[in-house]
Amino acid sequence: MLKYLLKRFLWMIPLLIGISLISFFIMHLAPGDITTSEASFNPKASEESRQKLRELYSLDKPVIVQYGLWLKRMATFDFGTSFASHQRPVFWQTKDKDGNVTLGMIQEALPITLLINVLSLILIVGTALPLGVISALKQNQLADRSITLFVFIGFAIPGFWLALILMYWTGVQHAWLPISGLQSISHENMGWLAQISDSLKHLVLPVFISGITGLAGISLFVRNGMLEVLHQDYITTARSKGLSENRVVYGHALRNALLPLITIFGLSIPGLIGGSVIAESIFAIPGMGKLFYDAVLMRDFPVIMGILTIGAILTLIGNLLADVAYAWADPRVRRGVVR
């Protein structure tokens, strides 16, 4: 087990190098170098920001030196300061000589995105598990058919459209839920209980929108996993031993059907993080996705490169956790029988 974990951990190093190469390549995608790109929309910022870019990424140095410096930036999480928002540090806080602390942009945005993603993972597990199990147990009956229909629509519905409809219906027509931001204007004057309920209300729609595709996917996955397991010999054995149906389904079948789910969760992390762009920019939530979207609109390159890197690292960590959890949950891996 320990050997497996160590190997798995070291495996992240080549991946990180690969990520540094791809992000470096993206920086140099624009025709010529990024400083002369036609894409620098904003004519006002052009000459000044070009100069800043040249300094930031040392674009006057040979490519190999530039890459070395980029690698150093990645290793120290120093992505420079934002062009668009008054020189704020991109990743982490800095202190000036007078001791004033300026918070990093990602530092502020990341916890919000993580909170939304964790909540939508909880929503996904809480809803998709029962849906998938019911669907498998009632295969081809009405319940299964309706759940499958729901799954197909969940896959096909554009999240931003659903977000618009829900915003209009629950926010504008009925005023049940707030439709933008994380807190009401009067948040500061509320009691702590009211503050919590205020924040939760603001989170309902974004969490639902971030989770909807995953919810459909995981329901289908649980259903197919259950169906596959239920047809195996050891389930027949368990039934013929005279175990109750509940014990067969939940004690024997579900446990095995759930194992691959751990990996699927790991794999769904980049989708969740990337999907936060749409949900957060529609609901005006100051998380990573909105930060990234604004940075793209303003061509705020340090922020773009910073979030791209942090997003990839988050994915790597997520996959690592999923693999470790899998190794822990599967006795065959835990005891070193396989792999």
Added chain:
Amino acid sequence: MKKAFSNPLTILGFVIIASILLLALTAPFIAPYDPNAIDVKVILLAPSYNHWMGTDGLGRDVFSRMLYGARISLMVGFVAVGIATAIGIVLGAIAGFYRGWVDTVIMRTVDVMLSIPTFFLILAVIAFLTPSIWNIMIVIGLTSWMGVTRLVRAEFLSLRNREFVLAAQALGAKDARLIFTHLLPNSLTPIIVSSILGIASAVLVESGLSFLGLGVQAPQASWGNILTDGKEYIQFAWWLSLFPGLAILITVLGYNLLGDGLRDAYNPRTSR
């Protein structure tokens, strides 16, 4: 093929896709108005006999714009997936056929690409380029070849040592002949299925990008950017938001139904 079309849902998917294809191809002939013609006398009219899907904030006919939007959607889907599939087949075939260090390099590249959130990757690239329909198609294509690569490699690995391939090799067939006449044709079904499902997600990504203003640019109509306009008028012009969203939903649903139906028909594990 017969088996695939015994499932009514697969037929439904096929009919949906075929109809949208037909509407998109004939758009210049059946569109009642010029999709970009601004007419200030008919701003924000509700659906009626003259304007089946109403008009937008500039008095443009929404039905005509939807028809032209269908062309964009289909083109982005086909071209992006075409690029992704081409890259995937080449890399997957090389990795699966030659194995060894080439295989390692290609598959590790796949791992790296998969660990960067795709939507971030697409947006980052777009930030460095000018948003246009061509750039969108290329970027979506270049960021979605990893699945096909894995698939083709897996197919090649499993076919590589089968008797008919070994026999051809023993008869002196060159690598190219083995790949193009023996291995590739036998891997075609899963490639087609994954392409169809890939088109579905490319359509979603394009409409998302256009909705965010980073995809197809006005005045060119796309379902995503019609919806962006709709957002502004959602309180008094529901038709501007309803139709493009429904169109995306139905199109994606169609591709998914068709793709899943074909996969189930050819996959002995799920078709019990």
